[in-house]
Amino acid sequence: MIIEVKNMSFAYEGAPLLFDNISFSVGRGQIVCVLGPNGTGKTTLLNCLANLSIPTKGRILIDRKDTEKMSPQEVAMNIGFVPQFITPSFSYEVLDYVVTGCAPTIGTFQKPKPEHFEIAQESLKQMGILHLAHKYYNQISGGERQQVSIARALAQRPKVILMDEPTAHLDFGNQIKVLRIIKSLAAEGYGAVITTHNPDHALLLGGDVAVIHPSGEFIFGSCKDVIREDFLSSLYGVELHLCHLAEIERDICVAPSL
Amino acid sequence: MRKTIYIRTLFIMICILFIFAFFSICIGRFSSNPVDVYHAILGKLGLEPTADEGMEVVLFSIRIPRVFASMMIGAMLSLSGAVYQGVFRNPLVSPDILGVSAGASVGAASAIMIGLGIWERQGFAFLFGLLAVGLSTTISKLMRNHSNLMLVLSGIIVGGFLNSLLAIMKFVADEQTELATIVFWQMGSFAEIDMQEVVAIGPVLFLGSVLLIGLSWRINILSFGEVEAKIVGMNTKQIRGISIACASLLTASAVSICGTIGWIGLVIPHLARLAVGSDHVKMIPVSALLGAMFMLFVDTVARALLTVEIPLSILTGIIGAPCFAWLLYKQRATVS
Numbered sequence: 001m002i003i004e005v006k007n008m009s010f011a012y013e014g015a016p017l018l019f020d021n022i023s024f025s026v027g028r029g030q031i032v033c034v035l036g037p038n039g040t041g042k043t044t045l046l047n048c049l050a051n052l053s054i055p056t057k058g059r060i061l062i063d064r065k066d067t068e069k070m071s072p073q074e075v076a077m078n079i080g081f082v083p084q085f086i087t088p089s090f091s092y093e094v095l096d097y098v099v100t101g102c103a104p105t106i107g108t109f110q111k112p113k114p115e116h117f118e119i120a121q122e123s124l125k126q127m128g129i130l131h132l133a134h135k136y137y138n139q140i141s142g143g144e145r146q147q148v149s150i151a152r153a154l155a156q157r158p159k160v161i162l163m164d165e166p167t168a169h170l171d172f173g174n175q176i177k178v179l180r181i182i183k184s185l186a187a188e189g190y191g192a193v194i195t196t197h198n199p200d201h202a203l204l205l206g207g208d209v210a211v212i213h214p215s216g217e218f219i220f221g222s223c224k225d226v227i228r229e230d231f232l233s234s235l236y237g238v239e240l241h242l243c244h245l246a247e248i249e250r251d252i253c254v255a256p257s258l
Numbered sequence: 259m260r261k262t263i264y265i266r267t268l269f270i271m272i273c274i275l276f277i278f279a280f281f282s283i284c285i286g287r288f289s290s291n292p293v294d295v296y297h298a299i300l301g302k303l304g305l306e307p308t309a310d311e312g313m314e315v316v317l318f319s320i321r322i323p324r325v326f327a328s329m330m331i332g333a334m335l336s337l338s339g340a341v342y343q344g345v346f347r348n349p350l351v352s353p354d355i356l357g358v359s360a361g362a363s364v365g366a367a368s369a370i371m372i373g374l375g376i377w378e379r380q381g382f383a384f385l386f387g388l389l390a391v392g393l394s395t396t397i398s399k400l401m402r403n404h405s406n407l408m409l410v411l412s413g414i415i416v417g418g419f420l421n422s423l424l425a426i427m428k429f430v431a432d433e434q435t436e437l438a439t440i441v442f443w444q445m446g447s448f449a450e451i452d453m454q455e456v457v458a459i460g461p462v463l464f465l466g467s468v469l470l471i472g473l474s475w476r477i478n479i480l481s482f483g484e485v486e487a488k489i490v491g492m493n494t495k496q497i498r499g500i501s502i503a504c505a506s507l508l509t510a511s512a513v514s515i516c517g518t519i520g521w522i523g524l525v526i527p528h529l530a531r532l533a534v535g536s537d538h539v540k541m542i543p544v545s546a547l548l549g550a551m552f553m554l555f556v557d558t559v560a561r562a563l564l565t566v567e568i569p570l571s572i573l574t575g576i577i578g579a580p581c582f583a584w585l586l587y588k589q590r591a592t593v594s
Contacts, residue, residue: 052488076491083485089347089406090481090536100479103490108497109472111539156490 001025002078002159002191003049008058010044018044021058022218024210026160026191031182031207033223034195037236040212042195043084046162049193050081063159073104080153082146082163088137094148095120095133101155123154127181143174150181160191167196179204199232199240200253211235227253264540267533271547278551279329282558283321287565290317319452324561325554327451327515330463332522332553333546334512338505339523340530340545341470344477344538345501346395348406349589352524353387353509356409357416359520361390362506362513364420367427367440369514376458376514383510390416391506444517445569448557455515462511466504467546473501474538481538519570521578522549528585552577 003026011017018041026032034042047053049060051067060067062078080101088097099112099120106112112120124130127147132140137148146166153161166182167175179201186192186207193210196202202209202223209226211219213235219226232240232253245252284290290298290313298313300306339352346356353359365386369379397412398404424444431437442450470477476497479487487494509523530545556577560568 050489052485071491072488072493073491076489081485081489083489086483086486088482089349090344090531092478092482092536096478096537097482100482100486100490103476103479103492106475108476111475 001027002063003193004061004064005049006059006061008048008055008060010041010048010053011056017056017216019212019218020216022210022220023058024220026193028159028189028191029186030191031186031205032191032193032210033202033205033207034193034210034212035199035202035235036212037214038197040214042212043164045210045212046081046164046193046195049160050079050162051075052081076104076156076158078159080156080158080161082149082153082161082166084164084168086145086149091136091138093133094129094135094137094140095124097137098123098133098148098152098155101152104156119157120151120155123151124148126154127151142169143171143177146170146174146178147181150178150185158190160193161185163192163194165195165197167198167201175201199227199236202227203251203253227251264534268543268547271544271551275329275547275551275554278554279325282325282554283317285558285562286316286321287561288313288316323453323456324448324451324557326456327459328448328553328557329550330456330459331448331512331516331519332526332549332551334459334463334466334508334549335519335522335553336526336530336545336549337467337470337542338508338512340527340538340542341477341501341505342391342523343527344481344542345498345505346409347481347483348409349528350406350410350524351413352521353505354417354518354520354523356394356413357390357420358387358506358509359513359518360417360420360424362387362510363444363518364423364427365510366443366514367424370439370443371427371431371436376455379514380458380462380511383514384507386420387506387510387513388503390420391502445571447560447567447570448516449561449567451515459511459515462507466508466511469500469504471542473497473504474542477501477538477542481536516570519553519574521574521582522552525578525582525585526552528582528589532585532588 005022005024007021007023009017009020034045036042044053048055051072062070062075067075095117099116101123102112102116102119106116121130121133124133127150129144129147129151132144132148140148166178170178182192182194183205206223208221209223211226213219229240229242239256241254241256242251243254284292284295294310294313295317297306298310298317302314302318335353342351342353342356343349362383365382366379369382394409394413394416397415398408401408428437428440431440476492479490479492480494480498484494526549527545530541530548534540534544556570556573560570560573
């Protein structure tokens, strides 16, 4: 196990608990999809894992070490994070952005050396977007930005990559491309935790799901066990169907006609 | 931009700056032949017998301190502008817009009224400058609006208030002594500068630029946003704190010598970005050099163009404002 979450609870100041007493773990090559309606705390859960928010109660262990006892750099060397959206105020070259992933291993008053730029280029190559290296970040498309952000996370050389709605703001083709990337990263041994609004993405990725139910209940289990027709309908509050499509040999989640 | 090209650019800029400084030393009411100036400098260094005593006084007590001071102040204001823009992720801020200059002015004026010397004046200016930038950021936080515009508006509020405080201080200042000192200092002139003041701001410029150039890559990361910086394990509070303190110290030190000189801290970073790109590792040193060149140019024009000295703020405004308009036009697509 790389990440172990033990009895974690979280509440924003003066607000009721978002989630209470949840426990799960993420291992090498494991994909965990976090599902739940708007406002149930999916992003907060990811933020806790990334050490951006501090859980109200409970512990998070990385390789059996309590994150509370780790420095931010140490956490960053284990966990990469792809946030939802970034809008830089200045136009940086893609490579200059990706190399910031090397920050945990670079001293405060130092600058990236050629070897760090090599790591950044390798990460771009791994994502198949080396040709973007010298393009300006604010001149590339949304899909490319998502890939660049993943490359930045890879440059951190993490064991687990967290992605906050990696398919949001992307067209359909790019959504599928990003899902493929996640699958291949898992095949390479990275653990992946992603939040998504589309249960079908969880079905596509297989793996495990972590569900924050509006009732406050937390459900964790394999995709096949957890994603059931009645469960999805109660989770999202609308009628949903799970059908097996013989042509492509998989279960799909669809809404009935309106 | 490739690293070799960048280093060549820096080298060329430093050469131009020195040539420029040399000619600026020659220009003035007591205009001197460059060859004579060259010999006088050699004479002062003890390499040649002194030729002209009168010229030596003009050069070494008046012009050379002034040329050094203008270059240093230009570098200080541009550096701090570049850092504020990066740290606040906001291309529209500058020491003036954030209210730092006004704060530093209030601090320096209080020091003058109490009758303190140049070092204490810098210290007071620094404290009040920090207070001003703290207020501006706090107000925009209280508004719970993190837009670029809100920070600019908060800065205008703080700057406006502090400028009124400064006006009150002038109002109550002793007409015979303090008022004149404050008014002369605040007009932003290098006319009265002496070597003692150059020596007083030297360490500040050195310390500030060393720290900020050291942190320049971290400022890149900060400029991507709070979350982006935290997820790569950065202590954002610490780095932001050091950067803002350095920038405010530079501004305060400049203000305590020659009052508020507008526009440089806003326009020069934009020019630098246009020249070498947004990467702060390259852009911060280039800002400092461009600022030094610009200030030297403006000050030379100010003392040589007419028989009377033109106040610096007039010239920086006349050049800076249209320049900023042109830069905004060029970047109109990327300003949000």
